[in-house]
Amino acid sequence: MVRAAADAAFARYRAETEAAPDDWAAWYRLALAYDAAGDRRRARRATRTAIALHE
Known part of the structure; x- marks a missing residue:
């Protein structure tokens, strides 16, 4: 992934995680x-958090 694209995606996924902190899938995408x-x-x-929420 190109660094600029990763940075743009990061902002979106961080916002999704902040909006739904109990959503394991949001943490995984982050x-x-x-x-x-x-x-x-x-x-x-973030992966450990996703796993803990999914269990």
Whole structure:
């Protein structure tokens, strides 16, 4: 993914997660956006949150 596209997608997914903090799928999409932007630490944290909410 191109960095600029990742940054644009990140803003959208972050807003979705803030609007629905209990939605595991929103957290998962945010994790993918973090990963595409190269922020692996935040991607792992968002993935863990998605998993915890999905259980």
